[in-house]
Amino acid sequence: MNERSKRFIGKIFWNYYSNAFREEEFLAGMPPRLEAREWGFIQIYLLPKIVMRRHISFQSPSEMKKFVLKNIPAHIYHSSAYYKYPGADKMEKKGWEGADLIFDIDGEIGRGGYSQMLLKAKEEAVKLKDFLMDDFGFVEREILTVFSGGRGYHVHVRDGAILKLGGAERREILDYLTANSLDVKNVLRTTAVRGDYGAKSGYFYEEANSGWGRRVWGYVISFLEYIKDLDEEDAIEKIRELKVGRKEKLVKNVSKEDAFKMLTSIKNEKIFDMARNGKIISKELGNLVERVVESSVEDLSIKGLSPSVDEPVTSDIKRLIRLPGSIHGGSGLIARMVDNLDDFDPLVDAVIFSEEEKKIISDRNMEVEMMDNTYKIKKGENKVPEFVAVFLICRGVAEYGC
Structure with a gap:
């Protein structure tokens, strides 16, 4: 960015911020306990050098406005953490008092270009909110979703129950979200059978009553429906491709005869309808389901059900994150708070000029x-x-x- 461009960008950014501090939406994006946050800025006139001015604190939005208009920023950040002394120049002197739980979702530009990248990032944000609300029990008012202004979304969880969690505990949340600790036994529930369903004894599989149980069961049914629609030869070959077994044991491949029995169970509409409703009573189909789940865990395809997040951001209890309502200096788009992800189009709704x-x-x-x-x-x-x-x-x- 040459000097003429910097003057142009600096002027229109200044115009935006001179009015923004009077706008209700902008002020609503200020983090709770503004005075307990550390603030960081990258100034336009120092670009292309990326020089972060941090260890700054403010007592009010009006004080912050004076600083912003004097030092026109390309980027504005605040800490996820709350500090006793946020303006202290050493981290160990700040007095950490807790931190919001932050998630950063960034897309990668591929063949579809910028717009397709943003669409994919939005899909990941939807998945993340599903996990946070359905699995962890956070309510919507405790979750702030923000288009970052760049390549994706920031999700802030501001529930008092998580403020004191350390980095290790936050990594455990990540392990759950990303299926790093997923155990087949926790997503496939077995129930003993005594004379029911025409069987003298044994067990049947049921959908586990958990977030991952629901997702994995849906994954299994989708796979079975895919197999069901293949011709017989291709379906049997696909079933035989499944590699099953824990690393500590070896399991032989499925024979053609067993694969045919599994396929026959899939094509039995009565059995398959029960599977759609969360219960598998066929021994052959049960064996196939176990193989599908174990195989997907081993080859990581099950991770496609997880939201893709920048893990170091979430585990960092002293992270700086972009201020909602501020302009992203790498795009000129605003970091817009989003109430309804389905209706949000960043290349329309985050345009302010x-x-x-x-x-x-x-x-x-x-x-x-x-x-x-x-x-x-x-x-x-x-x-x-x-x-x-x-x-x-x-x-x-x-x-x-x-």
């Missing part, structure tokens, strides 16, 4: 999707809406024209 035409000098040919439009940018001089100009300049692929 105007449609006024601005001139930019692009270093490449590209397309930009914003505000339900696709803007074709050619290498060299272009005239684009202000919000596109800010986005490209902040992304480092264009400079301000004049």
Whole structure:
């Protein structure tokens, strides 16, 4: 970013913050106990150097506003932690008093580009909220979901029960979320059979009454439905591919004869309907289900049911996280609080700058999707809406024209 671009970005960021501190939504994004938080800033005029000014504290939003307008920031962060002395220049002097539980979801730009990356990140945020509410029992008012302004979402849990958790306890939460500690015995429940369902003795499988039990059972049924729709030869081959067994024991592969019996059970509508309803009574189908679950745990495919989060962020009890309502200096988008993820489109709802035409000098040919439009940018001089100009300049692929 050259000096002309910095002046342009600095001016419009200043204009935003000069008004933001009077806006109800912006003030609602201030973290609880603002005065107990450490604050960090990266200033626009020091870019491209990334110099973090931290160990700063404020007693009120008005005090913070004076600092922000004097030192126009590209990025604003606050600590997840609460401190007795947040402005102390050494971490050991701050007096840690607890911390919010923070999750960071970042996408990776692939062939689908920026918009597809953001869509995938939103799917991960939905999964995470499902875990937090269904498995851990947090209520929605204790969970703040924020589009980061960059590549994904930040999720803040502000429940008093978690404030004093240390890094080790937070890693245990991560282990649960990411299936690192998943045990087959905890997701497949066995119940003894005595004369029921036409069997003299034995057991049947049931869906375990737990969050992971529900998810794994759904995974199993989806797999069985996939097998059911294959032709016989392909279905038998797919069943025989399943590798089963703990690392400490060896289990022989499924024979063609046993695979055929398993397939026959899948195609029995009465048995399969009971499986959909959380109960498996066929011995052959039970053996197959056990293989599906153990195999998916071993090859990590079950992890697809887990939300993808940046684990070091969650386990760090002194982390700095982006302020909701602030501008992301790497995109020009706002870190927007999100009430309804399903309806949220970051390339519309996180855009805050105007449609006024601005001139930019692009270093490449590209397309930009914003505000339900696709803007074709050619290498060299272009005239684009202000919000596109800010986005490209902040992304480092264009400079301000004049």
